[in-house]
Amino acid sequence: MVAVKSVWQKGFVDSGAPQEEHFEIKETELSGVNADNQPEEDGAVVVEVRYMSCDPYMRGFLKSQGRPAEEGKKIVSAFVSGVIIASRNENWIVGDLFGGSLPLSTVQVVPAKAVAGLWNLSKYIGEENLSQGIGALGMPGSTAYGGFIDVLEPKEGQTVFVSAASGAVGSIVGQIAKNVYKCTTVGSCGGQAKCDHIKSDFGYDYAIDYKSIDQSAADKGAAELKAKLKEAVPKGIDMYFENVGGIHFDAAMSSLRPKGRVAVCGGISGYNDKEGPKQVLDILSMIYTAQRIEGFVCTPWLTGQQGNFLGDMSQWIKEGKVKVEETTYNGVEQWATAFNSLFENTHRNKGKVVVKV
Amino acid sequence: MVAVKSVWQKGFVDSGAPQEEHFEIKETELSGVNADNQPEEDGAVVVEVRYMSCDPYMRGFLKSQGRPAEEGKKIVSAFVSGVIIASRNENWIVGDLFGGSLPLSTVQVVPAKAVAGLWNLSKYIGEENLSQGIGALGMPGSTAYGGFIDVLEPKEGQTVFVSAASGAVGSIVGQIAKNVYKCTTVGSCGGQAKCDHIKSDFGYDYAIDYKSIDQSAADKGAAELKAKLKEAVPKGIDMYFENVGGIHFDAAMSSLRPKGRVAVCGGISGYNDKEGPKQVLDILSMIYTAQRIEGFVCTPWLTGQQGNFLGDMSQWIKEGKVKVEETTYNGVEQWATAFNSLFENTHRNKGKVVVKV
The missing domain is CATH 3.40.50.720 (NAD(P)-binding Rossmann-like Domain)
Structure with a gap:
C-alpha cells in the first residue's frame, strides 16, 4: 500500500488573513490502483507530486459563499508538478514530467478524463527544474x-x-x-x-x-x-x-x-x-x-490553445531573458505556512513560492 | 459676395440641459475665395453644407473646463454633409458629395490640409440621400x-x-x-x-x-x-x-x-x-x-483605416437590412432647437436628428 498525504482546509474563513490552523494534513492510502500499483481504470495514470503551488487566488477557496461551515474539505484543485509513476494512457510513459491542476495529494491516480488537462514538461526541462512546472512554466508563467x-x-x-x-x-x-x-x-x-x-x-x-x-x-x-x-x-x-x-x-x-x-x-x-x-x-x-x-x-495559454507558451518561455529561460527565482518551503506539512506567507507583510518571500513535497 | 450663416455658442454651461439661448446664428461673408468664388489656396475646396448634425456628445462643447465665460464661440467641429461647389484639389470635382467634420457654417472654404478629412459619398448615394452622410453613412453609422x-x-x-x-x-x-x-x-x-x-x-x-x-x-x-x-x-x-x-x-x-x-x-x-x-x-x-x-x-472606421464601413453600410441599406430613420429640422436657425431636443424627455425625435440647411 502507498501512503498519501493530502492538504485539507478546515471550514471557511470569509475575511482576515488565513492562518495555519485553517489547514491540516490528512494521511490515507492510495486507492484506485491494483496490487501492482497500476491504475485500475484504463486511460488513467498514477503521479507522484514533487511540487505544490500556493497562489494568492487560492484565498477564494476559504470563502464560505453562503455554505455552512464544514468539518473539513480536501483542496481539490491546485497547481502541482511531478513525475508519472504508472500509466495506462498512451500519451504518457513512466518517468514523464508533468504540470497540472490536481488535488493537493502527494501521490494520486489521475482519472482518464482528467489526464488531458496535464501538460508534458519532459521536452522542456529536466527533473532538477521541475519546480518551474508550478512557476515560470506553469500558471504564473x-x-x-x-x-x-x-x-x-x-x-x-x-x-x-x-x-x-x-x-x-x-x-x-x-x-x-x-x-x-x-x-x-x-x-x-x-x-x-x-x-x-x-x-x-x-x-x-x-x-x-x-x-x-x-x-x-x-x-x-x-x-x-x-x-x-x-x-x-x-x-x-x-x-x-x-x-x-x-x-x-x-x-x-x-x-x-x-x-x-x-x-x-x-x-x-x-x-x-x-x-x-x-x-x-x-x-x-x-x-x-x-x-x-x-x-x-x-x-488558453497554459493549455496551448493560444500562443506558444511552453516553447517560448523555456527558450527565454535558456537564453537568460527570464530568470527564475523561487522561495522554497520543504515538506507538504509546510504548505499552510507557505500559503499564509503570501498574505503577510514580512515580505520574506522572493519570486515564486514553492512547496517541495 | 456669398452670405454665410454660422452657429455660435454663447459662453459655457457646465450643468443642466442646454437651451436655445445658449446658441445664436451669426451672418458673415465668405472669405478665402477670389472674385470668382474659387479658393485662394491651392488644394482647398469650397463646400456648400446641406445637412448639419447635432449629437449628444456635443454637450461637452458647452462645458467650461475651467475656461472663463466668453462672449461667444463658433462651433468649429461638427459632422456635416454637402456638395463641393468649387475645387482646387485634384481629388474633388464640383458636384461631388461629401461628409466631414467641419465648422457649423452654411458655406465655407475647407483648407488644403483639412480636405483629406472629408469622405466622398458620390459612389454610395445620390443628392436626395445626402442626409445619410451625417447619419447611417456618417458618425452614427x-x-x-x-x-x-x-x-x-x-x-x-x-x-x-x-x-x-x-x-x-x-x-x-x-x-x-x-x-x-x-x-x-x-x-x-x-x-x-x-x-x-x-x-x-x-x-x-x-x-x-x-x-x-x-x-x-x-x-x-x-x-x-x-x-x-x-x-x-x-x-x-x-x-x-x-x-x-x-x-x-x-x-x-x-x-x-x-x-x-x-x-x-x-x-x-x-x-x-x-x-x-x-x-x-x-x-x-x-x-x-x-x-x-x-x-x-x-x-478608424469612418476614415477607412479599419473595416469597409461605407461599402458595407450602403449595401445593407440597399438590401433593406438597415433602414434609415430621421427626424428633420428645417433651416440652420433650427440647429439649437434640434440639439436641445436630444436632452428633452418629450421623446419627439425618432432615429437620427438632422438639420437641413
Whole structure:
C-alpha cells in the first residue's frame, strides 16, 4: 500500500488573513490502483507530486459563499508538478514530467478524463527544474505570458506598469516586457529591498515602494501613487498589469494614456475581505482615449490553445531573458505556512513560492 | 459676395440641459475665395453644407473646463454633409458629395490640409440621400458599425443589449446585430411607443422601457433593470453597447456572461452633469469570466483605416437590412432647437436628428 498525504482546509474563513490552523494534513492510502500499483481504470495514470503551488487566488477557496461551515474539505484543485509513476494512457510513459491542476495529494491516480488537462514538461526541462512546472512554466508563467502579450498587446518602446512586481507573475512580466519586448517598465512592490531587487533582477527600469504611501484614505493613497508614477514616467503608461486592485487600479487608470490597456489578473488587496475590491470607474474617460480593461485567466495559454507558451518561455529561460527565482518551503506539512506567507507583510518571500513535497 | 450663416455658442454651461439661448446664428461673408468664388489656396475646396448634425456628445462643447465665460464661440467641429461647389484639389470635382467634420457654417472654404478629412459619398448615394452622410453613412453609422463588429466581436446567436436603442446609433446597432449577424437583441429606450417601434423597425427582439423603472435610488434602479433584462434573456447577455451609463452600465455588468464584452460609446445620462457618470466596478468579477470593457470612437472606421464601413453600410441599406430613420429640422436657425431636443424627455425625435440647411 502507498501512503498519501493530502492538504485539507478546515471550514471557511470569509475575511482576515488565513492562518495555519485553517489547514491540516490528512494521511490515507492510495486507492484506485491494483496490487501492482497500476491504475485500475484504463486511460488513467498514477503521479507522484514533487511540487505544490500556493497562489494568492487560492484565498477564494476559504470563502464560505453562503455554505455552512464544514468539518473539513480536501483542496481539490491546485497547481502541482511531478513525475508519472504508472500509466495506462498512451500519451504518457513512466518517468514523464508533468504540470497540472490536481488535488493537493502527494501521490494520486489521475482519472482518464482528467489526464488531458496535464501538460508534458519532459521536452522542456529536466527533473532538477521541475519546480518551474508550478512557476515560470506553469500558471504564473502563462499568466504573465498571455496577459502581457495577448491582453496588453505591447509595442516596442511603450510603458507598462506592473503591481506586485516582485511576485511570481510580476517578476516574469517585467522580464518579458524589458528583455523580449523592449518596453519601459515600472513595478510596484513593498519595501526598498524589493524595489532594488526588481530593478537589478526582474527587468524593471523604475520601482515604486507602495508601503511608503499613506493609504489611510483611498483617494489620498491613489493620488500619491499617481504622483510617484508620474515622477518615474512623466508621459504616463500605455499598459497596466493588475495584480492588486485598490489604489493601484485608481492610480493606473488616471495615468493611462490614450489607447491604454489594462489586464486584470488579480486583486490581492481585497482577497482577505469578504467582498472583492470595488473600483470607481469614469467610463466616459475611456471613450475618446479608446481605453480597454480586460480580465483574463491563464488557461488558453497554459493549455496551448493560444500562443506558444511552453516553447517560448523555456527558450527565454535558456537564453537568460527570464530568470527564475523561487522561495522554497520543504515538506507538504509546510504548505499552510507557505500559503499564509503570501498574505503577510514580512515580505520574506522572493519570486515564486514553492512547496517541495 | 456669398452670405454665410454660422452657429455660435454663447459662453459655457457646465450643468443642466442646454437651451436655445445658449446658441445664436451669426451672418458673415465668405472669405478665402477670389472674385470668382474659387479658393485662394491651392488644394482647398469650397463646400456648400446641406445637412448639419447635432449629437449628444456635443454637450461637452458647452462645458467650461475651467475656461472663463466668453462672449461667444463658433462651433468649429461638427459632422456635416454637402456638395463641393468649387475645387482646387485634384481629388474633388464640383458636384461631388461629401461628409466631414467641419465648422457649423452654411458655406465655407475647407483648407488644403483639412480636405483629406472629408469622405466622398458620390459612389454610395445620390443628392436626395445626402442626409445619410451625417447619419447611417456618417458618425452614427460608423460608430454602430465599428463598435458592434470590431469592439464587441459578435458571434451568431449571441445576445447583445443596447441602450438608447431608438437613437441614431442604437437603431443601427440593432439592425446590424439582427439582420446581418443573427444575434438576439435587447434594446432599452424611453416609453412604450419607442419600445414598440424598435421591435417593429430596428431589429430588436425585446424592448425595455427604462422610463418605467424607479430610478430614485441607483441601486434599486439597476436591480430593476437587471430583472427586466433577465426576464427578456434569462441566460444573460454576451455584449453590451453602452450609450447611456448609470443604471444601464450596472445592470449590464451584472448580467454579463463569461467572455462578455462592453463597448463604451457614450454616457448620455451624465452629459448634463458637470462631471461624467462614475460607475462602481468589481474588477475581480472580470477575471475568471475574462470580460472586457472597451471605449472607442468611430474615427478608424469612418476614415477607412479599419473595416469597409461605407461599402458595407450602403449595401445593407440597399438590401433593406438597415433602414434609415430621421427626424428633420428645417433651416440652420433650427440647429439649437434640434440639439436641445436630444436632452428633452418629450421623446419627439425618432432615429437620427438632422438639420437641413
